[in-house]
Amino acid sequence: QVQLVESGGGLVQAGGSLRLSCAASGRTFSTYGGGWFRQAPGKEREFVAAISVTGESTFYADSVKGRFTISRDNAKITVYLQMNSLKPEDTAVYYCAVKYYPGNYFRGGNYNYWGRGTQVTVSS
Numbered sequence: 001q002v003q004l005v006e007s008g009g010g011l012v013q014a015g016g017s018l019r020l021s022c023a024a025s026g027r028t029f030s031t032y033g034g035g036w037f038r039q040a041p042g043k044e045r046e047f048v049a050a051i052s053v054t055g056e057s058t059f060y061a062d063s064v065k066g067r068f069t070i071s072r073d074n075a076k077i078t079v080y081l082q083m084n085s086l087k088p089e090d091t092a093v094y095y096c097a098v099k100y101y102p103g104n105y106f107r108g109g110n111y112n113y114w115g116r117g118t119q120v121t122v123s124s
Contacts, residue, residue, distance in 0.1 A: 002026045002113040006096050009118030012086055016122070020081040022096030022115055033099045034072055034079035037108055038092035038120075048094070049081060050105035059105050064090075086122045093117040 008020040022034065035050040049070040050059045058070050069082040079096055097111035104110060 002098065004096050004098065004113055004115035006094060006115045006118035009094060009120045011121045011123065014086060014088055014122055014124050016086050017082070017084045018086065018120060020083065020094055020096070020118060020120075022079040022081075024077040024098065024113075031100065033105060034070070035097045035099070035105055035108075035111060036070060036079075036081045036094060037097060038090075038094045039117075040089075040092040043092075045095070045108060047106050047108070051079065052105075083120070086120075088122045088124045090120060091122050092120060094120050 003026045036048040039045040051070045067085045071080045095117045096115045098113050099111045
């Protein structure tokens with residue numbers, strides 16, 4: 001079993017920055033792909049960003065390209081999401097997830113484990 005815990009969320013003004021962390025524990029492996037999803041009140045969960053097993057490839061939703069950066073630290077078994085130039089529409093609960101099997105990074109159903117989420121609120 002793998003447990004994921006997100007941290008780093010909070011309240012920030014528009015234009016500000018936050019760095020989210022997703023730490024894994026339990027029976028973990030370095031060979032994983034990491035992803036971030038978010039869900040705003042009254043809306044469905046949406047893909048935000050993902051990073052491949054080796055970190056060679058990253059993927060971003062169009063809405064966050066140029067503003068968010070996903071990275072990973074295999075030694076710490078942690079995935080990060082650096083969020084810059086935050087906008088009020090970025091307000092949501094952010095969830096990290098990991099996948100251990102082939103499949104595209106954009107579908108939440110392809111991920112095997114999920115964190116409980118961390119709240120990000122961007123004020124105007």
